[in-house]
Structure formats: structure tokens, C-alpha cells
Amino acid sequence: MRASQERQSQRTRPSLPVVLFGYEGSTFTLKARLALRLKQIPYTFVPVPGLAPRPIFRNAFALPYRKVPVLAIGRDIYIDTFLILEILEHRFPAPDYPTLYPTAEDGRTNRALTRLLTAYWADRPLFRASVGLMPAWLWRSPFGKDRGQLIGHPLDAEKLARKIPENLTAFDVQLNVAEDWLRDAEQAYKLQKTKKPWLLNTPKPSAVDIALWYQLKWARDVARGENANVLGCEPEGESTTVPIDDVFNSTRYPCVWSWFERFEVYANALPKLEKKVEDPIDTLHAIKECEMVNIKESQLQSIAPQLETFDSIGLKKGAEVVVSPNDTGRADPTTGTLLDISAEQVVIQPGRLDGRLPDIQVRLHFPRVGFVIRPSTTSKL
Numbered sequence: 001m002r003a004s005q006e007r008q009s010q011r012t013r014p015s016l017p018v019v020l021f022g023y024e025g026s027t028f029t030l031k032a033r034l035a036l037r038l039k040q041i042p043y044t045f046v047p048v049p050g051l052a053p054r055p056i057f058r059n060a061f062a063l064p065y066r067k068v069p070v071l072a073i074g075r076d077i078y079i080d081t082f083l084i085l086e087i088l089e090h091r092f093p094a095p096d097y098p099t100l101y102p103t104a105e106d107g108r109t110n111r112a113l114t115r116l117l118t119a120y121w122a123d124r125p126l127f128r129a130s131v132g133l134m135p136a137w138l139w140r141s142p143f144g145k146d147r148g149q150l151i152g153h154p155l156d157a158e159k160l161a162r163k164i165p166e167n168l169t170a171f172d173v174q175l176n177v178a179e180d181w182l183r184d185a186e187q188a189y190k191l192q193k194t195k196k197p198w199l200l201n202t203p204k205p206s207a208v209d210i211a212l213w214y215q216l217k218w219a220r221d222v223a224r225g226e227n228a229n230v231l232g233c234e235p236e237g238e239s240t241t242v243p244i245d246d247v248f249n250s251t252r253y254p255c256v257w258s259w260f261e262r263f264e265v266y267a268n269a270l271p272k273l274e275k276k277v278e279d280p281i282d283t284l285h286a287i288k289e290c291e292m293v294n295i296k297e298s299q300l301q302s303i304a305p306q307l308e309t310f311d312s313i314g315l316k317k318g319a320e321v322v323v324s325p326n327d328t329g330r331a332d333p334t335t336g337t338l339l340d341i342s343a344e345q346v347v348i349q350p351g352r353l354d355g356r357l358p359d360i361q362v363r364l365h366f367p368r369v370g371f372v373i374r375p376s377t378t379s380k381l
């Protein structure tokens with residue numbers, strides 16, 4: 001047995017089922033999968049359709065939220081990778097599981113910096129630059145119509161097709177920043193003569209390496225037209241791929257390139273602990289059978305407690321609230337009874353959806369960053 005496998009067999013196995021719902025070719029599903037792999041958590045992967053609707057979320061959890069991935073740990077359902085990564089760290093802590101925040105040379109974990117870079121760079125502007133590399137035939141397909149609904153207005157496929165050369169330059173701008181960062185890290189490595197660098201001079205890759213890597217990997221895949229079959233599309237038309245290799249290559253951006261390859265080798269060398277199931281019935285049954293853990297244990301704690309004065313805007317326990325993303329997907333808000341709220345996250349118990357109770361009694365967890373929570377009576381304000 002290899003040393004890493006031995007370590008895994010000694011590691012505490014999760015006492016509750018850990019289930020990731022997502023689809024092949026989904027950017028953010030890739031991010032969650034990488035975090036689970038780096039943390040070496042055994043989990044079940046349930047593929048959901050690449051296009052809405054996804055009735056499994058509505059029926060099983062009364063969850064109209066229309067994005068992926070969604071993570072279940074027993075009967076706690078976590079939405080959005082910004083929360084998912086932190087919850088994995090909270091519920092599967094070191095030393096039983098590898099940390100996503102290894103300590104850097106100077107003794108810091110840089111967790112807040114990583115979260116800021118992830119939420120306000122990789123997951124948003126960098127993601128937008130990557131989306132701009134989708135080949136035109138994708139926008140002309142049912143995928144284009146579906147994503148128009150997600151964004152809230154129809155997309156003009158021909159206009160998007162014309163913008164691709166400009167989008168490629170926008171992606172180049174992002175790579176230039178990444179190269180600057182990694183060149184700096186390489187200089188530090190030469191001075192310290194330590195191992196080849198990760199983004200924040202950590203001994204192993206951290207959550208910030210995941211954040212940059214998953215975006216670059218997805219951008220390259222999508223520009224090359226990979227995984228389009230999951231979205232129900234076939235390449236057609238004048239150009240089937242976007243020439244990403246012209247901007248992202250080892251000559252133009254050598255430091256990013258060597259880090260990118262190094263991360264892939266690192267992640268691939270870790271044991272794969274994912275079990276993919278095509279039929280979710282047994283998995284949903286296993287979730288239904290779980291005991292609910294204490295609510296405090298199920299959620300992230302904020303540094304300061306929730307101010308009682310916030311009760312006056314209706315965000316108090318027991319209130320009926322509406323939760324929706326503050327960017328795309330606002331047309332599908334989730335409603336429920338507020339169980340707890342802090343500056344980190346909100347927990348709600350879903351009520352009836354389409355007139356029926358969820359098949360499984362769950363708690364739904366959303367991060368505060370990227371979401372709006374309002375009492376249901378004022379949700380349209």
C-alpha cells in the first residue's frame with residue numbers, strides 16, 4: 001500500500017454521507033471536487049442535468065435555487081462553493097483531514113485573503129473572462145436560451161460570437177496578473193531555496209491554488225469545446241473552438257504554465273475517493289435516514305455574534321425569509337423559516353414548494369457573501 005493510501009485508511013471516515021450534486025463540465029462543480037480531493041474526503045457524486053430544470057433539488061429538498069454544485073452532509077444542504085469549501089474545512093478539520101489552508105513560511109494561513117481573492121476575483125471577474133471564451137455554437141444552442149433565463153434576459157448569440165476576439169484579450173489581461181503573481185512566488189522560491197512555489201508560499205497547494213486552477217482549467221476546456229455533450233450541444237458552424245492556446249501557453253506565461261501543470265500532477269496523485277452514482281434513489285434514502293446534527297455544529301460561526309438590532313429588519317429566528325443570489329439566478333428565490341443567521345451564513349428550514357413538503361426534512365445553508373436575505377413580506381424591495 002502506498003503511504004498516502006495508508007494515511008487515508010487510518011483517517012476517520014465521515015459519519016454522515018457526503019454527497020455532491022453537480023455535472024461534468026460545470027466550473028463550480030470542478031472547484032468543489034478539487035476541494036474534496038485535496039481534503040481526501042470520501043463522497044458520492046450525483047450527476048444532475050447540465051440545463052434547468054433540476055427536479056431533484058425541488059422535490060427532495062424544496063430548493064428552487066437553480067445553480068450547482070450543491071453539497072449534502074447528512075440532512076444539511078450547503079449552497080454555493082464559497083460556503084461549501086469553508087464547511088468542508090469546518091466539518092472535516094485537520095489533523096484528521098488535510099487542510100485547505102496550510103500555514104505559509106511566515107506562519108500565516110492567509111485564509112481571509114484567499115476568500116477575498118476567490119469571491120472577488122476568481123469566482124467573478126475571472127469567471128466572466130472565462131465565460132467569454134465559449135464557442136459561438138454553444139450560445140446558439142438550447143444552452144444559450146437556458147443561460148439567458150439564468151441571467152434574466154435573452155442572450156444575443158450573434159453578438160456574443162462577434163465579441164470572442166475581444167474576450168480573448170480580456171482573458172489575456174487576467175493571465176498577465178496571474179503571471180506577475182507567480183513570477184513573484186518563483187523569485188521568493190529562488191531566494192529561500194524551498195520547494196517549487198504554490199501561490200501563497202505554502203508547503204502544499206491551498207484553497208487559493210484551487211481558485212485560480214479550476215478557472216484556468218475550465219476556461220481551456222470550454223474554449224476547446226469539451227464537455228458540450230452534457231449541455232446537449234454538438235459543435236457546428238465556422239469555428240468550433242476558440243484559440244485559447246494562442247494566449248495560454250508555456251512561452252507566453254511560463255510561471256503560470258509550470259504552476260498549472262504542477263497542481264494537476266499534485267491533485268492527480270492523491271487517491272480518488274469519489275463514488276459516482278447515476279441513480280440517486282439509494283443516496284437520497286441514506287440522506288433521509290441521517291440524524292440531524294446540532295445546528296451549531298452544522299454551520300460556520302462568525303467572529304462577532306449577530307447584532308440584536310438586526311431583528312428590526314425582520315432577520316430574526318422564526319421569521320419567514322427569502323434567500324436569493326445577488327448576481328444571476330435571482331428569479332428562483334428560496335423561501336423558508338429562519339433558523340439561524342450570522343455574518344458568515346444563514347440557515348433556513350424550507351417550507352412547502354409547489355404545494356408539497358420536501359421528501360426529506362433538511363436544513364438549507366447559504367453564505368452571506370453573494371446572497372440577499374429578506375423577510376418574505378419585503379422581498380421585492
Ligand SMILES: N[C@@H](CCC(=O)N[C@@H](CS)C(=O)NCC(=O)O)C(=O)O
Nearest residue numbers: 026027028066067068069080081082
Ligand atoms: N457562486 C456559485 C456559482 C455557481 C454557478 O454559477 N454554477 C453554474 C454552473 S458552473 C450554474 O449553476 N449555472 C447555471 C445552471 O447550470 O443552471 C458557486 O460558487 O457555487
